[in-house]
Amino acid sequence: MLVEALVLSAILFVIGTLGVLVRRNAIIMFLCIELQLNAVNLSFVAFSRYLGIEGQIYVFFVMTVAAAEAAVGLAIIISIFRHYESVNVENFNLLKW
Amino acid sequence: MSESTLSAVAADVGQVAGGGFDPVLPGLILLLPLLGFAVNGALALASGSRSATALREGREEDHASSARPLTHTLPTWVGPGVMLAAFLLTAVNFVGMLGVELAEPVIRTYWTWMATGALSVEAAIQLDQLSLIMMMVITGVGFLIHVFSVGYMKEDPGYPRYFAYLNLFVFFMLTLVMGANFPMMFVGWEGVGLCSYLLIGFWFRDREKANAGKKAFIVNRVGDFGLLVAMFILFAVFGTLDYQAIFGAAPDTLVYGGATVTAVTLFLLLGAAGKSAQVPLYVWLPDAMAGPTPVSALIHAATMVTAGVYLVARSSVLFAMAPVGAAAVATVGAITALFAATIALKQYDIKKVLAYSTVSQLGFMFMGVGVGAYAAGVFHLMTHAFFKALLFLGAGAVIHSMHHALHATHKDWDAQDMRNMGGLRRFMPATWITMWVATLAIAGIWPFAGFFSKDEIIWYVGTSAPASVLYTVLWGMAIATALLTAFYMTRMMVMTFHGPNRTGGAEAKHLHEAPLNMTIPLGILAVLSVFGGWINVPGSVRDSFFGGFGLLPMSDWLDRWLEPLTATAYQIRVDQLGAYASTSPVGGGHVLWGAIATGLALAVVIIGARVVGSREIRPAVDSPEPTGFGKILHDKWYVDELYDRILVRPIQSLSRACWRWIDQVIIDGTVNAVGSMARGFGWFGSLVQTGQLNTYAFILTLGALVVLGVLIL
Amino acid sequence: MADILFFIFAAMAIGGGFGVVLQKNPVGSLLFMVGTLASVAGIYVLLDAHFLAAIQVMVYAGAIMVLFLFVIMLLNLGHDYRDDIKSGLGLFAAFAVTGAIAGLLARQLRGAGDNPLLAHFPGPEGMEQLLAEQGAIGAIARPLFTDYVVAFELTGILLLVALVGAVAIAKRRV
């Protein structure tokens, strides 16, 4: 089941990546990033079954990070929404070139 | 430096040279003109500053109206004074040398000039027969011309500057002939060129004159290039540049007629041709007449332009070893002589006639030294110095007078155009007589100096290499040139002094004889033009009618005098080519051909006087432009135009092209293009920076893919 | 049985993932995400990580996703999704690149089960034993507060940073 889980993890990771590439809604992009982290967590868990319980602890930490990121990220999104009245990243191109 | 000067003086005083000849203060001969230069130069700066101040205040300095300041009276004494002293010193040394058989030159070394590695060039002077003869001519004629200049240049605001330059010139000329090695000679060589440049452009306000000076310098530099290269080859072969060492080792080191010596001689010839205004580098000399006339007399007739002859004579050993080189010298000389003579036929400017005449005569000298008759070449050099200086000074006196006359009436005629003169003999008889003496001398009429020197050259040209057709041709050219010379000189004299006066009535009143300080030098030179030729009369001639059946004081004196220097060359020549023939190419000996020559010349003079005298000459403004062949001659065969077309302009265009295209477009263009490209790339690169998050993420992912791929695959 | 369950969960997770990416409505995406998280939680259970499965559902799906939803609602983003997904070349390129990455990763993962190293570790049996001995929570808690105490403390700082940061940025009045 290890390989299967890993492959699933990879697929989820890539789907997350895909989401970041194709979505323009900042929140959804962030959501996709969360999906990536989740995918990695799956890898950790899959490995942990063979390599020991540490993997689950790592997942625990990753979740913490994800939560922290969520807090800050959503704060930033709120902040930018106040300026642009939008979360569509295509509008955010004051900084370029 | 101070130590060296001290040791130089010590060398002068203390040492006694071998051979019983003890030169008296030879260094001082050099130093005196330099001293004169220093004094006059300082005065010139002072005077220049004063007139500059005047100029700034809005008025032109005019010395003629005000009393001559000290800066103008002092040069009168300093300039000629140092020359007199130098001449006397030279004379003392000359007399001292007369009494001894000097086989080796006396060399005085003052300090080491350039020494590195194998090369060691000393600041040394060499006293031998050749250099002393030259020094006598330079200081003697030079002194006379200085005296003449006092009168001639009196009213010129640049008077002290003039004497400074003149003194400096003499210094360099003396360095040229006294130097004991090639580089020392080269110092003088370029130095005289420099002074010539400064003096030709003396009246630099006139663009033409300044241009002439520049032209002289640049053309001279072409010659200097040859001389430099010759020195390089000599150093590469001999490892030294001292005369004694090179000439002593040359016969053993070099192969007769070998490529090396031929190359050396050809490059030396290039150098000599530049300085002595030989084809193809003669073009600067006629233009050099832009300078004050005494300058023309001193530099462009008597001394500097003969440096080439001196060089060939000095390097006689080398030329003797290189038959091709020697033949080239003779050929160049013959072509120059004939060519210049034809141009002189149709010139109206009195100085231009003399200029081309000088070129022509220098050609004679080249012929002489080219065929190995070094003594004859030097002989003609000497006599030519006398009569050509005389001619120039005489012309100077004429111009001086004409200038005054025209100036007084504000007539804007050319003071040098012979068509504006005529009948001047009434106003300036002394000038007239002395110039006729010189004319007869240059025409080669017995017993004037030119007869002996020129005919000697012609003789040697014809008899030097009996087997060679070349020399026979040259001989014919020489004779033809001699006849042309007689003609154009006569033409000049007639147009200037005879016939009716064409200056105009008002002007004629102002025509006058030159002052004493100008006529006395003329007189002395006239005497020399007569008797100067008597020092080197061949024995057979001396015994004939031409020598008054032995009445002449000496025979072959110069030949014998120069023998220590020419003996080696002569020996090589005899070994390789055989001795000179005792008859001319078409038969007949010295005396016969002497008679023929003088007879022909006399005939030409008389006929010429008749022909020219009978022509109606109108002032320049009324004269028609010459036509036909005459125009070609008048326009000097269009050589200047040719040079302009094939050399000067192409180089200028090329220069401009180099600048505009290679420098600015190709090199700078490339550099700037690289810069612009980099910035362009930067701009282009920054375009990826769209500000779009998706794009960024995409590129990031793409990068991730690449990294993954590279690492995994 | 476990395998069948795994594949069911996996399919759900993948489907949910694509739903997240391709659903235009943010709220829809969010719900798909919850589904995925739940599926993954199921797989955690299959992989003997029961505690994590619970946390996953509670913290991730429960707390974090609600936070997202809260923000979406707060910003009233229900309507702002017309050109929310790239189309055309961009979409294709994104699929190509991510597909290639997936391929590469899959290629590398192929033999993971045959890792010789695994022989040195207790493996699933050891894991089950550990869980049996210490319980799902104890097995995690013991190393977390001993071996990984430093990391644990660091998460404290991390959260402090997030806290301070979020407040500093998002609070309405300066």
Next chain:
Amino acid sequence: MSGLLQASAYESWILHALIWLPLLGILGVLASSEERAKHFAFAWTSGLFVLSLGLLWAFDPAGPLFQFTSDAPWIELWGVGYSLGIDGISLFMILLTTFIMPVAILGAYRYIGEKRRAFYALMLLLQTGIVGVFASMDLFLFYIFFELTLVPMYFIVGVWGGERRVYAAVKFFLYTALGSLLMLVGILYLYIQAQAGGAPPSFHYLELLGTPLTLGEQLWLFAAFALAFAIKVPLFPFHTWLPDAHVEAPTPGSVVLAAVLLKLGAYGFIRFVLPFFPDAATHPTVVMVMLVLGVVGIIYAAWVAAVQPDAKKLVAYTSVAHMGFVVLGIFALTLNGLQGGLLVMISHGISTGALFLLLGMLYERRHTRLIEDFGGLARVAPLLATAFVITALATIGVPGTSGFVGEFLALLGTWERHPIIALVGTTGVIFAAYYMLPMVQKILFNELDREENRTMPDLSGREIAVLAPLVALMVLLGVFPTPVLDRMEPGARAVVEYVEETTRDGSLLEAARLDRVDTQSRFVHDSGRHELLISPDPTWSLSDRSGAFRIPDDHILRDEG
């Protein structure tokens, strides 16, 4: 004199003083008022010049090759030492620098109107850099000083320059920096190679000397070094920065640039390129390329100079031509050529420096540099005209001036090996007249046809004081260059002979592999006139590194991903 020098332990402190005292002077300049800064700077640099004059007496041509040596560790980790020492070559380069500096500063009294303190501070900084380059015996130190000269010059050109000053300054900076940075890689390569046998790291000149290198390596390194120096010299076709920099630079900047900065390049060739890479430097193709570039530079630059409407640009191009002679002299690889090249460097420094000063004086008076704006100046400014003419003559190498001796020796030396090249190069004397005389004529002679020029003042006392020593030196060196030649000869001879001996029988590598100590000592021993001894100073005594280990060649340049 020598007693005084001995009593003050002159040789132990003079080089340090000459390098660092200018920096100290910066404090003085900054502390003085805007008005006084120039006086202070002038006094300070003059004092330094007087100090440096002692070198003439203290330097013993018969002594060891490198004198006044000192060695202190600086960055021990890399084996970088604060090592100083000069031979006859650097001696005169240093003297030239210390001499030109006060002259340039005095000449700039009126030219520099604003931000004077900054200007003189930069000049002093520049002096530190230049003297440092000439006095360094450590390549690292050398490099630092070499680069250090760029910054003050950049600002001097850029701040006080003419209209296109920024372009010129940047071009100057980037051009020269490009070359020197590549050289830096070369230096590091050499440094690594020298350690290959397990020797301790060192950047010391004598330690790096004789590092065994294959011909291929030598050619690469030669290229890296030569590019740096060729740009600096500047050699055709890397010369285009020079006219721009010269034209835009303020007078003192031009003076220093022409007089000293260009010499850094030629000095580098002599000091580093030839002895370090003898096989490459004597490789027929390389030699031919360098000589041809030199000759092309001589003629091409002369031609281009001749058609310049801007007098300063004209003079700038003449610098290129002159440095062509230097390159000829260097790559002729003969003693005479090298000595000639060195003398051309000195002479060019003096005469071109003087020309720039003169043009600067004209510019101060008329605010134009176009030749056509002048004419007939000899009448209103005879003193200036006199100085100008003498300088011009020295520039075109009329015998009796310093220019001649150098060019003569350089060409003579070139002829010994490469007659055709020398022949073509000699035509440079013709073209020198071709570019210089028309300018002289158009500026000084012809009719005084512009009203503005009629009221132009002649040289002031200060200007005379600036020009007089220059003119005097031109003549003095032309008449009596022996003191210079004598002192330079051991250095030049050592270079030539070292190159000759290490390349004899085909390869330096073989010889060097067999006994490196021997090749090194050959450099410091001279079989000729002077008995040259290694300095007793043990700090740089040569260590035995025979049996040098080398990385196989296929490891070199193998770093593609």
Next chain:
Amino acid sequence: MTLDFASNADYLWVLLPEIVLSVWAMVVLLAGVRRPDDPPVNPEVLGWLSLVGIALAAGVNGWLYGVTSTNPAAMITVDGFRLFSNWIFLLGAALTILIAPAYVARQRLQAGEFYTLILLATVGMMFMGGTRNLILLFLALETMSIAAYVLTAYNRRDRRSAEGGLKYFLLGSFSSGFLLYGIALVWGATGSVHLPEIGATVEAGAGFTGLLLAGMALLAIGFAFKVAAVPFHMWTPDVYEGAPSPATAFMAAAVKAASFVAFVRVFMEAFPALYESWYPIMWWLAAFTMVIANVVALSQSNVKRMLAYSSVAHGGYLLVALAAANQMAMAGLLFYLLVYTVMTVGAFGVLMVVAHHGEDRLQVEDYAGFGAMRPLLAVLFTIFLLSLAGFPGTAGFMAKIYLLQGAVDSQLWTLSILLVLTTVVSYYYYLRVAWFMWMRPAPEGQVAASFWAPLPLKVALVAGAGIILYLGIFPGGLLDEAMASAEGLGLARDVFLGLRP
């Protein structure tokens, strides 16, 4: 003191600098708290207060030199590399705090939180430099990153700040995902997240190579993003431009330094045996980064953005050290980071002065006449620019030489030449600022008073310039220190060249 980590209490000692700084951060946070109606606390005071904490941490860091760890399995090391990098972070933080107050005051930012975030980010960095555990590394990295995201978006009145923050946050988290995935795979391949253990496993060939390579690639990607290597640099210019200037300075200097330190430690301790595999990656990253960043920087007219590209370019130079992977290069990297931190913060300090302590005058044209009006500041700026350009006499030169030596040691000729060539390119854009500053007249109406530099900023600038010049002339001691600190790292290249047994 010798620590064997038999008890976890030893971590208290070994983490003392971090603990001190964390505690102090909270102190600063509390000190900055005011009721809404009260006037805000003076940022300068808080700044000095923060500096005290940094000084304390620095003191403790110095004390750590006397501590040895006997347990190689400990999560936190006390090797020279950590301590040296701590200096860098502390210095960067201190300088940032010194230059920040005027900006903070003028932009009405919340000073307490601002400094707290900087200090906490520094704590994260110090963990990054000190840890050998990948998970801890990840946490530390996130601590630093999240603080950086917040700092970027900190100026809520400025939409550019918010935009930069969002971009940074999204892309940063995105890349963190890669990094984390890399950690997971490496753990899966080797069964350990402890760097020396991983290294040993890899060297023994015991790990599973397929996973390992993928994991290593993902780690490289993650770090490449953090150090802004081309093509993972896309966020840098935007974020640097958008962020408040002190935050930019902090990110460009310390954040980048921390990322590099972690990058180096991971690859040097865990994967030296795989040098041959990852070396081409570093090579190409370095090459691309140097070339593209420098070239693109040429076309920037906004100085802040130019400095952003310049920062990317410096990352390229540092990557050369990574490609060289020998001790010399590692020492060079440390030295370079230190110098780079100082000069970057210095440059940003002057930039802020010109920009009115805001985001107003950032174009290069705005520097016209600066030299005439504020010569001293302009001289300082020139020194920083020259140092950034790597000019002799400045520390930047010594640093670059150090890197070059490392590269040359590994015979990376092409990279070395690329490095110097791109350095020449960089001269252009650095000098361009200098020429506007010195060689252009000031626009009408510009007065010297509009360039206002408060005391702390001056202190920072003078100190920075002093350090730059001192290290440019007497770098010896610090070079030795860096060399000693890099002890044990950088064996990778040596192993491969066969120069060492």
